[in-house]
Amino acid sequence: MKAKSKFRFTRKALAYPYMLFLLIFVVVPLVIILINAFLTDDNSFTLNNFVEFFSDNGGGLTVLGNSLLIGVVTTVICLAIGYPVAYFLAKYHASNKVLVLFFIMPMWVNFLMRTLSTKAIFLALDVELGMGTVLFGMVYNYLPYMILPLHTTLVSIDHSFIEASEDLGADKFTVMTKTIIPLSLPGIMSGITMTFIPAISTFAISEVLSSSKIFLFGDAINMHFSKTTNSFGVGSVMSLVMLVLVIVCNVITNMTSKDEGVKSAL
Amino acid sequence: MENIIEIKNVNKSYGDKPVVKNLSLNIKKGEFVTLLGPSGCGKTTTLRMIAGFEQPTSGHIYFNGKDITELPPHKRNLNTVFQKYALFPHLTVFGNIAFGLKLKLIPDGEPKPNKKGELVQKMRKYTKAEITDKVNSALKMVDLEDYGHRQVSSLSGGQQQRVAIARALVNEPEVLLLDEPLGALDLKMRKDMQIELMQMHKKLGITFVYVTHDQEEALTMSDKIVVMKDGVIQQIGTAQKIYDEPANAFVADFIGESNILSGTMVADCCVNISGHKYECVDKGFKRNEPVDVIIRPEDIKIVDVDDKNCLTEAEVLTCVFKGDHYQVTALTFGDERNEIIIHDNVEVKVGDKIGLYIKPFDFHIMHKARLINKVEGEMYDKGIVEFCNGRFECVSDLDEGTPVTVSIDFDDVELTDDEEDGVIGATIISAIYKGSYWQYIVRTEDYYDFFVDNDYEWSIGDRVGIKIAPDKLILEVRNESQE
Numbered sequence: 001m002k003a004k005s006k007f008r009f010t011r012k013a014l015a016y017p018y019m020l021f022l023l024i025f026v027v028v029p030l031v032i033i034l035i036n037a038f039l040t041d042d043n044s045f046t047l048n049n050f051v052e053f054f055s056d057n058g059g060g061l062t063v064l065g066n067s068l069l070i071g072v073v074t075t076v077i078c079l080a081i082g083y084p085v086a087y088f089l090a091k092y093h094a095s096n097k098v099l100v101l102f103f104i105m106p107m108w109v110n111f112l113m114r115t116l117s118t119k120a121i122f123l124a125l126d127v128e129l130g131m132g133t134v135l136f137g138m139v140y141n142y143l144p145y146m147i148l149p150l151h152t153t154l155v156s157i158d159h160s161f162i163e164a165s166e167d168l169g170a171d172k173f174t175v176m177t178k179t180i181i182p183l184s185l186p187g188i189m190s191g192i193t194m195t196f197i198p199a200i201s202t203f204a205i206s207e208v209l210s211s212s213k214i215f216l217f218g219d220a221i222n223m224h225f226s227k228t229t230n231s232f233g234v235g236s237v238m239s240l241v242m243l244v245l246v247i248v249c250n251v252i253t254n255m256t257s258k259d260e261g262v263k264s265a266l
Numbered sequence: 267m268e269n270i271i272e273i274k275n276v277n278k279s280y281g282d283k284p285v286v287k288n289l290s291l292n293i294k295k296g297e298f299v300t301l302l303g304p305s306g307c308g309k310t311t312t313l314r315m316i317a318g319f320e321q322p323t324s325g326h327i328y329f330n331g332k333d334i335t336e337l338p339p340h341k342r343n344l345n346t347v348f349q350k351y352a353l354f355p356h357l358t359v360f361g362n363i364a365f366g367l368k369l370k371l372i373p374d375g376e377p378k379p380n381k382k383g384e385l386v387q388k389m390r391k392y393t394k395a396e397i398t399d400k401v402n403s404a405l406k407m408v409d410l411e412d413y414g415h416r417q418v419s420s421l422s423g424g425q426q427q428r429v430a431i432a433r434a435l436v437n438e439p440e441v442l443l444l445d446e447p448l449g450a451l452d453l454k455m456r457k458d459m460q461i462e463l464m465q466m467h468k469k470l471g472i473t474f475v476y477v478t479h480d481q482e483e484a485l486t487m488s489d490k491i492v493v494m495k496d497g498v499i500q501q502i503g504t505a506q507k508i509y510d511e512p513a514n515a516f517v518a519d520f521i522g523e524s525n526i527l528s529g530t531m532v533a534d535c536c537v538n539i540s541g542h543k544y545e546c547v548d549k550g551f552k553r554n555e556p557v558d559v560i561i562r563p564e565d566i567k568i569v570d571v572d573d574k575n576c577l578t579e580a581e582v583l584t585c586v587f588k589g590d591h592y593q594v595t596a597l598t599f600g601d602e603r604n605e606i607i608i609h610d611n612v613e614v615k616v617g618d619k620i621g622l623y624i625k626p627f628d629f630h631i632m633h634k635a636r637l638i639n640k641v642e643g644e645m646y647d648k649g650i651v652e653f654c655n656g657r658f659e660c661v662s663d664l665d666e667g668t669p670v671t672v673s674i675d676f677d678d679v680e681l682t683d684d685e686e687d688g689v690i691g692a693t694i695i696s697a698i699y700k701g702s703y704w705q706y707i708v709r710t711e712d713y714y715d716f717f718v719d720n721d722y723e724w725s726i727g728d729r730v731g732i733k734i735a736p737d738k739l740i741l742e743v744r745n746e747s748q749e
Binding site for chain 1: 317318319338339340345346348349350352353354355356357365366369370433434437
């Protein structure tokens with residue numbers, strides 16, 4: 001039988017719809033943002049958007065600094081709370097799958113709803129909205145993203161590694177520091193990435209939980225693209241900065257995990 | 267020689283499932299001891315209790331006379347080579363071997379008196395140079411001198427095995443525990459490692475406790491073999507003793523090939539198998555006691571039918587060349603025709619009549635483990651008795667609630683392929699061919715083991731149903747006050 005058309009249904013073809021989707025909804029918008037960053041309001045070429053952002057008249061860099069700081073603090077708190085929780089869940093995994101569900105359940109509720117209810121609770125308790133409440137909201141929102149990858153890695157650690165460690169003279173604490181934590185490093189890295197990146201680009205949480213007192217990078221981008229300000233150019237520049245930050249984060253994560261391999265290979 | 271490890275009356279159960287039952291074992295300093303048995307016999311659990319990963323449910327373990335039953339693994343002066351090696355993937359070969367050394371504290375100088383006048387031993391850690399030295403010599407011992415910098419994942423199975431051994435031995439333990447360490451290697455590699463392990467044992471002079479299900483491995487390597495089944499030690503002895511004088515039919519069947527036949531002791535030194543009387547060397551049995559007779563295939567000689575040595579005749583069923591011998595299966599003549607396996611150097615034709623000769627001391631006579639199944643039950647109603655969580659019809663007019671002892675002959679227990687067809691379900695845990703029939707041990711849900719003689723073939727682990735004809739149940743009223 002002769003093939004009449006050149007199109008052959010291979011496994012590759014299954015990816016075409018998604019590739020089309022990516023093209024329309026990711027690549028094209030990125031290109032538009034890139035173009036926008038170099039345009040004035042009346043569509044002529046300019047570099048002013050960059051000047052405006054980096055010259056710090058509008059406080060863009062300060063906002064960026066604040067965002068990074070809150071991102072780091074959120075990630076550190078998430079790790080500090082998440083690791084013991086993930087460890088505990090992994091240890092009693094076989095007997096208690098419901099517990100894991102219990103920690104994932106908040107993810108089932110829309111994050112805006114969660115945040116608004118958090119605010120309502122704070123108001124009811126007469127807690128002053130500010131940095132503290134924003135951090136609480138961030139940790140509350142991103143904790144599952146830290147716990148999940150950690151839990152997955154910790155569950156997959158073969159118990160014989162722990163026994164081998166004990167056998168070679170490690171007490172409970174040393175088993176933790178010398179065996180379990182190093183073996184769960186990939187989970188720690190992906191937990192950090194999954195928490196830090198959304199944390200630095202968040203917007204609604206800070207707005208809602210501080211009554212717009214604390215202004216983060218995400219909020220700034222949101223503001224620039226809103227109809228009242230209508231400064232798409234600066235907003236696009238900020239989006240690009242965000243994109244670069246995310247790429248840098250990913251590169252660092254990849255490098256550290258590769259570094260681990262190299263370090264132990266040496 | 268003194269005992270380095272003493273295990274006294276140790277029991278271990280998971281939930282209500284017993285894994286090790288009242289196990290007592292002494293291991294002498296410098297010995298190569300192998301725990302041998304089929305999977306699920308409790309050998310690994312025993313090793314893990316010595317290592318400290320499992321706590322005995324009851325009983326004690328002594329190490330150099332000191333009770334270590336409750337001691338956590340990191341405080342025990344022994345090291346383990348794990349079944350799947352358990353090498354740390356985040357460390358190099360060097361890092362893996364140095365792991366134990368980095369944690370170890372060693373005496374620093376002579377003990378000095380403190381303010382109160384008590385002698386105090388200062389401790390220190392190994393220096394970097396000492397660790398490097400020790401790791402390098404350990405690598406040299408396992409022939410991996412240039413592999414220190416390698417990732418463990420880049421090594422072959424055999425190399426990983428060597429690293430695991432080096433990692434354990436570098437800590438200079440008094441006892442090395444090995445949990446089926448060669449299971450993952452191919453045959454050739456396994457043979458090489460067996461010899462290397464034996465050489466290491468000789469050179470280091472420390473005690474090895476080795477766990478395996480491979481009888482050939484155990485026979486090759488061990489000074490002492492401990493054969494286990496169902497959490498109970500069946501026999502302890504040297505390789506030769508266990509092979510030549512198995513303690514019971516299970517050991518004989520598990521170690522090497524054997525013919526296991528049923529017979530009766532007619533008199534001292536005379537056993538009757540299927541109507542033929544043979545001279546043997548065993549004494550002290552009751553007259554006409556039913557016994558198991560074990561004959562190794564290589565102990566049977568093929569002779570002419572009219573040879574004066576000919577003890578009995580048999581018809582050849584198969585004859586297969588096995589390199590250094592022929593494996594012949596033959597069917598004997600008699601009340602019951604037994605199928606037997608013979609290893610000999612002569613080739614015979616299928617259908618030939620051959621004569622067989624067996625030296626008197628090659629008949630190994632053993633008490634039968636059990637002569638009849640005896641189980642405690644209770645009358646559920648008139649004509650129905652309840653035992654092992656099942657209600658069986660019986661011929662009896664005893665009143666409801668009467669405690670009874672039920673006896674059932676081995677060949678009166680019927681097994682059904684479909685669990686649903688039996689009154690109760692059970693699992694086959696042992697199958698031994700006895701020349702003309704199979705003897706099974708089937709375990710019920712409440713851990714009663716029925717002995718069953720049956721012509722059909724099942725394999726170990728199969729689920730079967732148990733049925734018993736009402737007139738085959740022998741009931742006896744049990745007097746509870748006696749218990």
